[in-house]
Amino acid sequence: MEIEKKIISTIIKGIKDLYGQEVTENLVQLQTTKKEFEGHLTLVVFPFLKISKKKPEETAQEIGSYLKSNIPNVIADFNVIKGFLNLTIASSSWIELLTSINQNDKFGFIPVTEQSPLVMIEYSSPNTNKPLHLGHVRNNLLGWALAQVMEANGNKVVKTNIVNDRGIHICKSMLAWLKYGNGATPESTGIKGDHLIGDYYVAFDKHYREQISELVAQGMSEEEAKNEAPLIKEAREMLVKWENNDPEIRALWRKMNEWVYAGFDVTYKALGVSFDKIYYESETYLEGKEKVLEGLEKGLFFRKEDGSVWADLTQEGLDEKLLLRSDGTSVYMTQDIGTAKLRFQDYPINKMIYVVGNEQNYHFQVLSILLDKLGFDWGKDLVHFSYGMVELPNGKMKSREGTVVDADDLIAEMISNAKKMSEDKINKLTDLTEEEANEIARIVGLGALKYFILKVDARKNMLFNPDESIDFNGNTGPFIQYTYARIRSILRKAAEVGLVVPQELPLDTELNEKEINLIQSLSDFALVVKQAGNDYNPSCIANYCYDLVKEYNQFYHDFSILHEEDKNKQIFRLALSANVGKVIRLGMGLLGIEVPERM
Numbered sequence: 220m221e222i223e224k225k226i227i228s229t230i231i232k233g234i235k236d237l238y239g240q241e242v243t244e245n246l247v248q249l250q251t252t253k254k255e256f257e258g259h260l261t262l263v264v265f266p267f268l269k270i271s272k273k274k275p276e277e278t279a280q281e282i283g284s285y286l287k288s289n290i291p292n293v294i295a296d297f298n299v300i301k302g303f304l305n306l307t308i309a310s311s312s313w314i315e316l317l318t319s320i321n322q323n324d325k326f327g328f329i330p331v332t333e334q335s336p337l338v339m340i341e342y343s344s345p346n347t348n349k350p351l352h353l354g355h356v357r358n359n360l361l362g363w364a365l366a367q368v369m370e371a372n373g374n375k376v377v378k379t380n381i382v383n384d385r386g387i388h389i390c391k392s393m394l395a396w397l398k399y400g401n402g403a404t405p406e407s408t409g410i411k412g413d414h415l416i417g418d419y420y421v422a423f424d425k426h427y428r429e430q431i432s433e434l435v436a437q438g439m440s441e442e443e444a445k446n447e448a449p450l451i452k453e454a455r456e457m458l459v460k461w462e463n464n465d466p467e468i469r470a471l472w473r474k475m476n477e478w479v480y481a482g483f484d485v486t487y488k489a490l491g492v493s494f495d496k497i498y499y500e501s502e503t504y505l506e507g508k509e510k511v512l513e514g515l516e517k518g519l520f521f522r523k524e525d526g527s528v529w530a531d532l533t534q535e536g537l538d539e540k541l542l543l544r545s546d547g548t549s550v551y552m553t554q555d556i557g558t559a560k561l562r563f564q565d566y567p568i569n570k571m572i573y574v575v576g577n578e579q580n581y582h583f584q585v586l587s588i589l590l591d592k593l594g595f596d597w598g599k600d601l602v603h604f605s606y607g608m609v610e611l612p613n614g615k616m617k618s619r620e621g622t623v624v625d626a627d628d629l630i631a632e633m634i635s636n637a638k639k640m641s642e643d644k645i646n647k648l649t650d651l652t653e654e655e656a657n658e659i660a661r662i663v664g665l666g667a668l669k670y671f672i673l674k675v676d677a678r679k680n681m682l683f684n685p686d687e688s689i690d691f692n693g694n695t696g697p698f699i700q701y702t703y704a705r706i707r708s709i710l711r712k713a714a715e716v717g718l719v720v721p722q723e724l725p726l727d728t729e730l731n732e733k734e735i736n737l738i739q740s741l742s743d744f745a746l747v748v749k750q751a752g753n754d755y756n757p758s759c760i761a762n763y764c765y766d767l768v769k770e771y772n773q774f775y776h777d778f779s780i781l782h783e784e785d786k787n788k789q790i791f792r793l794a795l796s797a798n799v800g801k802v803i804r805l806g807m808g809l810l811g812i813e814v815p816e817r818m
Contacts, residue, residue: 222316226294238267265302276301283298317741320801321720327802336569337375339568339572341379341575343380345483351413354609362492368752379498382498386458389472395423399419490630506558510560527543530585573604604755629668640689641663659818663697669812670699733778736770780792
């Protein structure tokens with residue numbers, strides 16, 4: 220913040236004036252003063268003792284006196300505790316800082332220019348054999364939030380999706396639909412397309428298990444039965460036909476995929492996420508096969524007796540990795556190589572970030588090595604944004620068994636819960652139409668879902684509890700949204716009596732400690748946005764918003780705003796409230812969370 224910059228530059232000048240030596244900025248250790256001591260910022264004096272050749276207390280006293288004499292409009296007072304110089308910042312400096320925040324609608328954000336680096340972020344990556352579930356929800360929310368954070372840090376961002384639209388799992392749904400579907404369509408059944416196809420994926424697994432049990436009863440081992448079951452053999456044959464461009468199989472595949480895409484689009488819209496470019500594995504796997512075969516010719520890979528192609532990574536401390544099956548069909552690794560090649564042809568990417576769960580850590584370790592071996596300069600530098608799994612109070616989700624928490628059902632449940640929880644509050648707003656009340660419930664329900672997921676460090680596994688997430692108290696989305704709505708209500712009431720926040724704030728207002736703490740917290744927002752970008756960690760923004768809101772609510776409880784008689788203080792507190800509201804909106808916006816004007 221500007222206050223720190225002024226202090227640091229004056230300390231550097233002071234060391235030269237006092238002790239005749241020049242020091243660099245990295246020697247100046249300035250930190251927030253601990254709550255048990257008086258002051259706002261603390262200078263650690265020990266690095267200067269070799270220069271001053273004096274005791275810590277004496278050195279701190281001399282530097283403190285120098286600062287108070289040279290920048291009295293910044294340093295109102297100081298005290299010394301051993302080798303620590305605690306600085307009390309003048310009210311006028313805090314007001315200047317608030318004024319600069321007040322004048323910047325995008326405070327904390329670095330503008331994106333033509334020269335900005337380009338970051339591509341891949342997230343979502345659904346399969347076209349089932350609808351999106353709670354695990355996909357975490358992935359999509361993390362991907363979207365990370366994209367907003369990277370853009371706020373001055374990067375051009377391309378949001379991309381790779382759809383797993385081919386492979387044995389897709390053939391399972393197709394085969395089950397042919398055998399058990401009786402021509403069912405989304406229109407004829409009234410079932411959303413992705414849900415309809417997901418039902419046949421579950422149906423395949425049910426019948427496949429029955430066949431395995433029958434074969435085991437006839438004397439086969441379970442492993443043999445899994446390979447010899449008629450359904451899995453037919454699915455494999457279908458995959459080979461698909462790869463050989465069989466017209467009937469391809470036509471069925473296109474029809475069923477279109478049903479799924481229409482369903483996905485509804486879910487993405489409800490979640491508030493979108494993509495700049497969608498890649499399909501059906502279009503990228505051949506590119507990957509081509510690169511693998513090139514690598515084979517160059518001796519980078521080897522072929523086994525059954526015709527399969529492998530990479531030997533034992534020198535890298537790993538094992539052998541399959542790249543092409545014996546029947547010539549691709550695996551995920553092959554597809555990812557092809558997709559990476561196409562992406563870097565399409566965009567001048569400076570950084571590639573994959574938002575994929577931590578069960579794929581090994582996959583991306585291998586992908587990075589293989590891309591590097593194949594001559595792609597950017598292979599070593601790809602970023603795997605690895606996140607933990609989402610679990611429920613009753614355990615993990617399993618798609619094949621139809622026990623997943625469906626994303627559409629979850630969204631609908633969260634909105635319904637929000638409506639029930641907020642009925643008392645919404646009913647107090649007697650001028651709301653039913654449509655407006657429903658919109659508030661949508662914003663609050665989705666805010667609860669998104670915040671509960673994004674406040675957790677992405678690297679950790681998490682337990683999602685819908686009931687906890689919707690609470691209007693504690694570290695929840697609705698608690699933050701309610702504070703924002705409260706601030707907007709204050710500003711509306713102020714405007715009704717002609718009170719408007721000016722661009723320039725009066726400097727001669729004496730501030731209390733809670734007001735100063737709030738300004739200090741506001742100024743930290745820019746650092747938090749930067750940290751979130753450097754660490755790929757949206758959760759620090761979520762928790763910053765919660766801490767800011769807690770601090771504001773304490774201030775709101777202790778001090779009057781609209782009924783404050785001192786006009787300067789009244790205007791200042793309105794400005795403080797308005798900027799807290801602005802930073803809440805900006806911070807929550809980075810997480811993809813809307814904030815309601817009323818609640």
